[in-house]
Amino acid sequence: xxxxxxxxxxxxxxxxxxxxxxxxxxxxxxxxxxxxxxxxxxxxxxxxxxxxxxxxxxxxxxxxxxxxxxxxxxxxxxxxxxxxxxxxxxxxxxxxxxxxxxxxxxxxxxxxxxxxxxxxxxxxxxxxxxxxxxxxxxxxxxxxxxxxxxxxxxxxxxxxxxxxxxxxxxxxxxxxxxxxxxxxxxxxxxxxxxxxxxxxxxxxxxxxxxxxxxxxxxxxxxxxxxxxxxxxxxxxxxxxxxxxxxxxxxxxxxxxxxxxxxxxxxxxxxxxxxxxxxxxxxxxxxxxxxxxxxxxxxxxxxxxxxxxxx
Amino acid sequence: xxxxxxxxxxxxxxxxxxxxxxxxxxxxxxxxxxxxxxxxxxxxxxxxxxxxxxxxxxxxxxxxxxxxxxxxxxxxxxxxxxxxxxxxxxxxxxxxxxxxxxxxxxxxxxxxxxxxxxxxxxxxxxxxxxxxxxxxxxxxxxxxxxxxxxxxxxxxxxxxxxxxxxxxxxxxxxxxxxxxxxxxxxxxxxxxxxxxxxxxxxxxxxxxxxxxxxxxxxxxxxxxxxxxxxxxxxxxxxxxxxxxxxxxxxxxxxxxxxxxxxxxxxxxxxxxxxxxxxxxxxxxxxxxxxxxxxxxxxxxxxxxxxxxxxxxxxxxxxxxxxxxxxxxxxxxxxxxxxxxxxxxxxxxxxxxxxxxxxxxxxxxxxxxxx
Numbered sequence: 001x002x003x004x005x006x007x008x009x010x011x012x013x014x015x016x017x018x019x020x021x022x023x024x025x026x027x028x029x030x031x032x033x034x035x036x037x038x039x040x041x042x043x044x045x046x047x048x049x050x051x052x053x054x055x056x057x058x059x060x061x062x063x064x065x066x067x068x069x070x071x072x073x074x075x076x077x078x079x080x081x082x083x084x085x086x087x088x089x090x091x092x093x094x095x096x097x098x099x100x101x102x103x104x105x106x107x108x109x110x111x112x113x114x115x116x117x118x119x120x121x122x123x124x125x126x127x128x129x130x131x132x133x134x135x136x137x138x139x140x141x142x143x144x145x146x147x148x149x150x151x152x153x154x155x156x157x158x159x160x161x162x163x164x165x166x167x168x169x170x171x172x173x174x175x176x177x178x179x180x181x182x183x184x185x186x187x188x189x190x191x192x193x194x195x196x197x198x199x200x201x202x203x204x205x206x207x208x209x210x211x212x213x214x215x216x217x218x219x220x221x222x223x224x225x226x227x228x229x230x231x232x233x234x235x236x237x238x239x240x241x242x243x244x245x246x247x248x249x250x251x252x253x254x255x256x257x258x259x260x261x262x263x264x265x266x267x268x269x270x271x272x273x274x275x276x277x278x279x280x281x282x283x284x285x286x287x288x289x290x291x292x293x294x295x296x297x298x299x300x301x302x303x304x305x306x307x308x309x310x
Numbered sequence: 311x312x313x314x315x316x317x318x319x320x321x322x323x324x325x326x327x328x329x330x331x332x333x334x335x336x337x338x339x340x341x342x343x344x345x346x347x348x349x350x351x352x353x354x355x356x357x358x359x360x361x362x363x364x365x366x367x368x369x370x371x372x373x374x375x376x377x378x379x380x381x382x383x384x385x386x387x388x389x390x391x392x393x394x395x396x397x398x399x400x401x402x403x404x405x406x407x408x409x410x411x412x413x414x415x416x417x418x419x420x421x422x423x424x425x426x427x428x429x430x431x432x433x434x435x436x437x438x439x440x441x442x443x444x445x446x447x448x449x450x451x452x453x454x455x456x457x458x459x460x461x462x463x464x465x466x467x468x469x470x471x472x473x474x475x476x477x478x479x480x481x482x483x484x485x486x487x488x489x490x491x492x493x494x495x496x497x498x499x500x501x502x503x504x505x506x507x508x509x510x511x512x513x514x515x516x517x518x519x520x521x522x523x524x525x526x527x528x529x530x531x532x533x534x535x536x537x538x539x540x541x542x543x544x545x546x547x548x549x550x551x552x553x554x555x556x557x558x559x560x561x562x563x564x565x566x567x568x569x570x571x572x573x574x575x576x577x578x579x580x581x582x583x584x585x586x587x588x589x590x591x592x593x594x595x596x597x598x599x600x601x602x603x604x605x606x607x608x609x610x611x612x613x614x615x616x617x618x619x620x621x622x623x624x625x626x627x628x629x630x631x632x633x634x635x636x637x638x639x640x641x642x643x644x645x646x647x648x649x650x651x652x653x654x655x656x657x658x659x660x661x662x663x664x665x666x667x668x669x670x671x672x673x674x675x676x677x678x679x680x
Contacts (some may be wrong), residue, residue, distance in 0.1 A: 009317065047516075050520050050679050051520065051677065052520060053678055071676075072522075075519075075520050075522055080517065081518045083513075084513035085512075085513070086322070086512060086513035087514070088324070088514060089512070090323070090324060090328065091323055091324075091327075095320070099317075099320045100517070101316075102313055102315070102319060102520075103313045103518070103522070103523050104313070104521055105312060105522065298436055
């Protein structure tokens with residue numbers, strides 16, 4: 001059963017395209033991630049699915065309902081969490097939840113088991129103003145508010161942006177449990193490391209979907225061997241690797257360098273020698289498995305900080 | 311219905327938890343009422359009058375007594391004619407009245423003696439008013455002399471100005487209707503436009519839209535609390551006006567409240583209309599202040615009479631709802647007229663309200679603006 005079905009959906013603002021025509025579908029009970037940097041078109045796509053913005057082309061159905069034609073009925077079945085912290089800061093935790101339950105014609109009591117998992121952590125602060133909560137708590141409250149009317153499909157636009165690392169992990173645990181209970185979830189994030197928590201992810205950039213696959217499938221799609229290079233003299237190492245005859249690409253990745261060799265079977269010792277001759281004495285070179293971010297970098301040759309050599 | 315009730319309750323929470331909103335809602339009407347009632351007045355009180363009496367006869371003294379008896383004037387004795395200007399500069403007097411030598415004799419002989427009245431026109435309003443008082447005092451004396459002398463001399467035609475409805479020219483009587491218009495505009499239009507744009511700004515409008523709430527429910531839910539609070543304000547102002555400032559309410563109280571209700575709806579509709587066209591609180595506030603409050607104060611006839619405005623501004627004043635409301639409410643409160651005298655103005659207000667309501671419901675987007 002398909003929960004979300006998108007066909008050639010596109011959005012243009014005048015001449016600029018916020019989203020080029022995209023086509024994909026999300027199965028019922030799937031946790032589907034949209035991964036991409038700011039301005040990639042994630043929010044536009046979510047708003048079209050949430051019936052808030054009209055597409056300029058293509059069609060989309062959510063839970064079998066057309067996002068344009070059946071928007072009124074669809075709004076009953078959607079749980080939507082906008083990118084910004086959209087709660088009433090001057091209302092308490094309990095008042096916010098009660099309000100959002102009431103406008104969907106539900107009550108906290110009747111749907112409590114839907115949010116028990118998350119709201120349980122918020123109960124001690126039920127009389128605190130939402131504005132005085134920490135970032136992680138706010139997100140949990142916003143999620144509770146989006147769930148309180150038992151939606152069929154949950155649309156979460158960058159729910160973890162601006163939330164600390166521990167809260168992000170907890171938040172994803174909650175999403176996983178919700179998925180396990182049968183809820184269909186579409187979630188967007190700029191954090192590549194969160195992609196691994198999804199059943200399937202779509203990589204999106206500049207309004208284009210680059211690839212849709214399982215997280216492992218995406219990692220496996222990296223076409224060439226990837227090596228991690230650690231050195232105290234990162235700059236010299238980077239310059240040396242760029243001159244290496246079989247270099248495909250070099251870019252900084254955290255504290256290390258990610259080096260892609262254009263050959264199928266790279267020789268670690270050869271690279272080490274090359275670096276040593278260039279004056280990098282302490283280089284540690286290891287073959288590693290590509291992550292989603294590496295796939296992203298590979299698919300987007302124009303990303304800043306990357307040096308395409310080939 | 312449950313959704314709607316939840317919405318209204320939430321709006322009341324917003325209002326009662328925001329101290330600034332509360333001050334604007336309830337402090338402002340009272341502060342403005344006090345300001346206009348006590349501080350900002352057109353009428354004069356205790357204006358010092360220097361009397362230079364070169365005649366010292368019964369006629370000049372009788373007129374001086376009259377000036378002294380007026381509660382608006384206070385006679386300052388002992389200022390010489392050459393010191394008048396200095397007295398003005400020092401603020402010791404605002405007006406100087408000089409009686410010529412042989413004043414009474416010339417008066418009896420019918421030689422039209424000249425009484426010089428000099429006013430400090432730094433404040434033209436006061437100067438004019440005081441001049442009118444002094445002229446009136448001299449005028450009444452003249453009539454008395456003529457009558458007591460048995461009409462021996464041919465009586466000249468004497469104009470007898472009388473102020474109707476507001477004989478003492480008390481400005482508070484004129485200000486109260488304008489004040490009601492101003493406060494209702496402020497509370498209804500300004501607050502409504504801000505409260506709706508705030509939802510857009512903090513992002514909650516997105517969630518409200520993605521809920522089964524209809525646009526009508528969102529709008530009515532938003533304005534309902536302000537409607538109730540505005541009625542409370544109207545009653546407060548009317549109570550203050552009639553109990554503290556003794557402003558009469560000569561017409562029907564029911565009609566008065568009904569007209570206020572109509573004007574509140576009109577202002578609320580304007581506020582919603584503004585909020586459908588703006589996306590930030592700041593813009594909404596600027597438009598409300600510049601586009602609504604200024605015309606309400608300046609073009610409605612609240613302070614400056616519409617009739618004395620240049621023709622183009624008079625035309626503009628027709629589209630200011632407060633102008634029509636002022637005619638209606640002054641009619642009811644001060645003249646005591648009924649609906650038969652003000653139905654046309656009422657109809658104009660009904661028409662304006664309908665237009666604003668239709669425009670704002672149409673303009674309310676069920677989706678996000680692109």
